[in-house]
Amino acid sequence: xxxxxxxxxxxxxxxxxxxxxxxxxxxxxxxxxxxxxxxxxxxxxxxxxxxxxxxxxxxxxxxxxxxxxxxxxxxxxxxxxxxxxxxxxxxxxxxxxxxxxxxxxxxxxxxxxxxxxxxxxxxxxxxxxxxxxxxxxxxxxxxxxxxxxxxxxxxxxxxxxxxxxxxxxxxxxxxxxxxxxxxxxxxxxxxxxxxxxxxxxxxxxxxxxxxxxxxxxxxxxxxxxxxxxxxxxxxxxxxxxxxxxxxxxxxxxxxxxxxxxxxxxxxxxxxxxxxxxxxxxxxxxxxxxxxxxxxxxxxxxxxxxxxxxxxxxxxxxxxxxxxxxxxxxxxxxxxxxxxxxxxxxxxxxxxx
Ligand code: MG
Ligand code: ZN
Numbered sequence: 001x002x003x004x005x006x007x008x009x010x011x012x013x014x015x016x017x018x019x020x021x022x023x024x025x026x027x028x029x030x031x032x033x034x035x036x037x038x039x040x041x042x043x044x045x046x047x048x049x050x051x052x053x054x055x056x057x058x059x060x061x062x063x064x065x066x067x068x069x070x071x072x073x074x075x076x077x078x079x080x081x082x083x084x085x086x087x088x089x090x091x092x093x094x095x096x097x098x099x100x101x102x103x104x105x106x107x108x109x110x111x112x113x114x115x116x117x118x119x120x121x122x123x124x125x126x127x128x129x130x131x132x133x134x135x136x137x138x139x140x141x142x143x144x145x146x147x148x149x150x151x152x153x154x155x156x157x158x159x160x161x162x163x164x165x166x167x168x169x170x171x172x173x174x175x176x177x178x179x180x181x182x183x184x185x186x187x188x189x190x191x192x193x194x195x196x197x198x199x200x201x202x203x204x205x206x207x208x209x210x211x212x213x214x215x216x217x218x219x220x221x222x223x224x225x226x227x228x229x230x231x232x233x234x235x236x237x238x239x240x241x242x243x244x245x246x247x248x249x250x251x252x253x254x255x256x257x258x259x260x261x262x263x264x265x266x267x268x269x270x271x272x273x274x275x276x277x278x279x280x281x282x283x284x285x286x287x288x289x290x291x292x293x294x295x296x297x298x299x300x301x302x303x304x305x306x307x308x309x310x311x312x313x314x315x316x317x318x319x320x321x322x323x324x325x326x327x328x329x330x331x332x333x334x335x336x337x338x339x340x341x342x343x344x345x346x347x348x349x350x351x352x
Contacts, residue, residue, distance in 0.1 A: 024350050025284035025329040026237035029273050030082070030343075033266050034075055034128055035248025035259075037292030037322055043256065043308055044263040046301065053270040057287065057325035059332050063340045064321055065291045068097050071319045075248065076139040078290030078340060079131035085344035093127060093136040093146070101135040105344055106155060108351065109239040115156045115232045119224045121217065121262075122209050122245035123162030124150070128290065132241045133158075144169055151178050156199060156238075157231050159190065159224045161206035168207075176202075190223045194231070201231050212246055213261040221265055225272040237282075242269060251293025251317075256310040259296065277328050284330045284350065288343065289322040 033040070045052055067077035069089035077090045083104040084094055094102045106116050120129040125143040134149040136142035147165040150158065166175040176186050184200040194201060203224070211217040225242060232238035244266030250258030270287055277283035295313025302309060324343070326334035330350045334343075 023329040026282040027233075027240075027277075027280075027284070028238075028347060028350070029240045029242065029277070029283060029285045030347070031242045031244070031266075031270060031273065031285065031287040032079070032082070032128060033244045033247050033263070033287070033289045034122075035251045035291065035293030035317070036244070036263065036266070036289035037296060037318070037320055039296040039298055039310075040247055040251070040259050040263050040292070041323070043296070043298055043310065044260050044267065046298065047260050047308055048264060052264075052267045053274055054267070054287070054325055056274060057327050057331075059326045059335050061324040061326075061335045062321040062337045063288060063324055063343065064337070065289075065340050066319060072317050073291050073319075073340075074127070074139075074317065075290050076127035076131065079128045081340040082288075082290070082343045083131045085341045085348070087339075087341055091137075091139050093130045093134055093139050093142055095135060095137055099137050104132060105347060106132045106153075106239065106241075108348065110154050112236075112351065114236055114351075115234055115238040117157030117228045117232050117238065117240045118155060118159070118243075119157075119221070119228055119241070120160040120243040120245050121221055121265075122160060122243070123165065123206075124158050124160035124204065125162045125165050126160075126209075126245060128243045128245060129158075129160060129241070144171070147175055148173075151175060151182065157201045157228050157240075159201075159203040159205070159228065161204065161208055161210045163188065163204035164207045166204060176204075190220055190227055194227070198231055201227070203227070209245075212249070212258060213265050214258065217265070219268070221269040222272040225269055229272075229276050242273070244269065247289075248293045251296060251312075252315050254294060254312045254315055256296075256308065259294075260308075274327065282329060284328040285326065286331075286334060286343065286347075287325040290340070291317045292320045292322055293317050295320075 067073040068087040074090040084102040125146040127139040134146040143165045247262045300309035
């Protein structure tokens with residue numbers, strides 16, 4: 001009897017030890033669907049004939065998105081929560097509530113000699129991508145200043161729109177020249193060939209924002225991910241941030257088709273990241289949103305047109321919790337209900 005009890009004890013001890021053993025990921029890909037609430041994802045599922053990639057994630061949680069200044073966050077405070085672990089006022093790009101600059105997580109990776117990259121379907125100087133390299137008190141007047149700050153960032157890769165904030169500036173500086181002097185390879189389309197072993201890449205594919213999917217953006221986002229994986233993949237690992245920026249704009253426009261087409265494009269980009277992660281078992285993918293936009297809801301489906309019947313509460317963000325999907329080593333840490341700031345702390349824990 002006693003022997004059996006000892007056997008039971010040692011088995012329990014073994015189980016609890018192996019549960020506590022988290023394998024740290026070598027690569028981390030943080031994917032942010034701006035304005036991507038559960039209705040946005042649900043609409044894409046119901047409107048699509050294929051199964052979406054979200055189904056491949058087994059570890060799922062929810063985050064509370066309120067900022068320090070409002071129950072309704074904006075994208076600047078939302079991304080600052082992810083990049084610094086601090087709740088701040090709406091409009092702040094990596095600034096605390098006293099407007100003092102905060103260090104963002106990208107630089108923790110750079111300090112560890114880990115390659116970093118940022119990809120977005122908006123201008124690279126927009127609030128969400130800006131929070132992964134810059135600091136500014138006011139997102140609405142920050143574009144040129146953020147472009148200037150990027151030059152000294154040592155981030156390996158930046159892809160999106162916003163060429164005019166680098167080239168056609170009010171101070172007449174040409175920041176592309178400055179970046180090339182720092183070893184960056186510059187392209188203006190993700191279809192452009194890049195030299196073998198490119199280590200630093202900047203791709204600015206529109207004067208301001210890249211087109212929407214319905215206007216012909218094509219496979220820009222998934223191609224950007226392929227390009228980034230090629231550039232960032234290395235022995236020490238990488239940290240990559242990917243933003244599907246325009247899901248939010250469909251919400252602001254109360255345009256269900258816009259939301260769904262951008263969501264399906266974001267899903268394709270998740271697929272590109274998942275394909276990479278599945279092949280190496282050392283990549284953590286976290287897919288989440290900064291907030292929901294529009295108070296979007298699905299109230300039915302038209303049997304004749306096969307289109308969803310949808311509605312909106314407003315043309316701005318809402319306070320509803322948003323989902324977190326995670327895959328790969330460390331993914332179980334992202335289960336449950338927690339604050340958006342915990343995304344930062346959980347990533348930091350995994351790179352200690
Ligand atoms: Mg955004
Ligand atoms: Zn928005």
